Amino acid sequence: MSLKEDGPSVAIVGVTGAVGQEFLSVLTDRDFPYRSLKLLASKRSAGKTLTYENRDYTVEELTESSFDDVDIALFSAGGSISKKFGPIAVDKGTIVVDNSSAFRMDDGIPLVIPEVNPEAMAGIKLNSGKGALIANPNCSTIICLMAATPLHRRAKVTRMVVSTYQAASGAGAAAMEELELQTREVLEGKKPTCQIFNQQYAFNLFSHNAPVLSNGYNEEEMKLVKETRKIWNDKNVKVTATCIRVPVMRAHAESVNLQFETPLDEAAAREILSKAPGVVVIDDRAANKFPTPLEVSNKDDVAVGRIRQDVSQDGNYGLDIFVCGDQIRKGAALNAIQIAELLL
Amino acid sequence: MSLKEDGPSVAIVGVTGAVGQEFLSVLTDRDFPYRSLKLLASKRSAGKTLTYENRDYTVEELTESSFDDVDIALFSAGGSISKKFGPIAVDKGTIVVDNSSAFRMDDGIPLVIPEVNPEAMAGIKLNSGKGALIANPNCSTIICLMAATPLHRRAKVTRMVVSTYQAASGAGAAAMEELELQTREVLEGKKPTCQIFNQQYAFNLFSHNAPVLSNGYNEEEMKLVKETRKIWNDKNVKVTATCIRVPVMRAHAESVNLQFETPLDEAAAREILSKAPGVVVIDDRAANKFPTPLEVSNKDDVAVGRIRQDVSQDGNYGLDIFVCGDQIRKGAALNAIQIAELLL
Known part of the structure; x- marks a missing residue:
């Protein structure tokens, strides 16, 4: 990712999750141009400092005013967050790329794999003053x-x-941690900890x-x-x-x-x-x-x-x-x- | 398994393998009647003592004379052993139940799941003086x-x-051990040992x-x-x-x-x-x-x-x-x- 004055302003919603963190890596890998970057998460994570590309960012709490002057918002904080804050962002003129299942099957919302059906989002333009929702399909x-x-x-x-x-990753970072923890426990002959899933995942x-x-x-x-x-x-x-x-x-x-x-x-x-x-x-x-x-x-x-x-x-x-x-x-x-x- | 004078004499070929060991457990669980039991394996395992149902058995090397007076031989020592010793046993009048793929598709050899097609082995009788091969299907x-x-x-x-x-068990006891070993290695940040398979199996x-x-x-x-x-x-x-x-x-x-x-x-x-x-x-x-x-x-x-x-x-x-x-x-x-x- 690189700072460019004519690039879009970008917000990441759910930046502390597994996909949120990966957004940052991918933006760097692809040298995605941006004017500014806003890192949003729940109240619990707000206030944390994240260093990204040699700059310190304070994670901000996601609120109704988070999207003022945001051109593109990448959402990955679960369906209920998307349902609540997606339309708010769109109203502010933001183009939301939503990783949840909240809007995928809605008429009029493009569901896009860029190599497959880029034409589905043909009507959506940056800097048009009009916000829009684009859904990311299921993994x-x-x-x-x-x-x-x-x-x-x-x-x-x-x-x-x-x-x-x-x-495991499809169920989030905590599921990946549970798989690792359970595997250690099973190898040590202990009863596996089942918090994310209600049954043993290790060697199963x-x-x-x-x-x-x-x-x-x-x-x-x-x-x-x-x-x-x-x-x-x-x-x-x-x-x-x-x-x-x-x-x-x-x-x-x-x-x-x-x-x-x-x-x-x-x-x-x-x-x-x-x-x-x-x-x-x-x-x-x-x-x-x-x-x-x-x-x-x-x-x-x-x-x-x-x-x-x-x-x-x-x-x-x-x-x-x-x-x-x-x-x-x-x-x-x-x-x-x-x-x-x-x-x- | 229980000693009964009018039961068949039974031999297990490949008794030291994962399936061979399971033969013994299942015979016990099902109270399979037998007159005598012979435990056969490769030269490498011959001479070992196995205690089974409170008796000590010496594992014998599988040879051409292993099947004298054996009524039923349960084979699970791989296809090449079955190909060589299966017909020898049949010639001695033994009924061979073969767990390998050696004879499964041969015309005239029944391929049997007892709940599915028991009729396929209708012509085969114990104590008829005639040996026979019956193939166990793939798992x-x-x-x-x-x-x-x-x-x-x-x-x-x-x-x-x-x-x-x-x-892992389908590739034998060593594959199960390798999966466990590799998993420990990966959790410790070590390079996994790949001997049975040519690639990482743990978490893959x-x-x-x-x-x-x-x-x-x-x-x-x-x-x-x-x-x-x-x-x-x-x-x-x-x-x-x-x-x-x-x-x-x-x-x-x-x-x-x-x-x-x-x-x-x-x-x-x-x-x-x-x-x-x-x-x-x-x-x-x-x-x-x-x-x-x-x-x-x-x-x-x-x-x-x-x-x-x-x-x-x-x-x-x-x-x-x-x-x-x-x-x-x-x-x-x-x-x-x-x-x-x-x-x-």
């Missing part, structure tokens, strides 16, 4: 669609069966902790179903998902089975994915080297491998792929800042 | 089909998309380490595809699988998407599964309580939950389920001993 959706979209563009995906392997896995809806899907799974339709602007695409939390720190993996309207062979798919922006292909069959969460941790690109023609579908109408992406980075902070970059 | 196949078969019987499965979450996951075939599937995945067809005696059932190793000790999980020939609603599916032998339903949506690997560890039953109508399929032609089973127990030792029980 699992972003990581899945980074790989599926280039294939969808070529052969039209008609159905997608997704099983996820989700990291479990169905995603999001509430389960009346159709038996949990909210995390229905995000994949619904957000895919909105992002692809395709009401007919069929998606099912099973979301599982695995004892991994900060990157998600997803096993994705694809059905296409027109045939697509695996060589063409590999070629398409190798040229896709933000995607790296790791698919060395002889060496048994494929994407892993560890490999993509702290990296920007989503990795895809295990690209193969689905033996359960006739002709070349199906593919299986395996995708890994950093949950905090491309799954949250990086994607939000790429959205902000589209505004510049 | 992932057993665990998947324990849940899928009761539904298949009702509504005929036409296609199955499986993603696995496989424990990776595509199953089985060799990858020319169609891009690894051998573990193709076992699910091919063994399902043989066990169900249905050449047309379509299966695809993505097999992933996760940092869990001894129980596998599987996300299974099912397509049916005739409609099956989730209430009927839950009813069918709740009555299926060897299956327990854990499916409490309100409490977010579903099967976990930890919950089924050291247990006989396969647990199934997340039973729901697939939103990506029209009508009631699809279901998603999530299955967990102990890899060493129902995935290997228990299933083999249940096969032996069918012989009694």
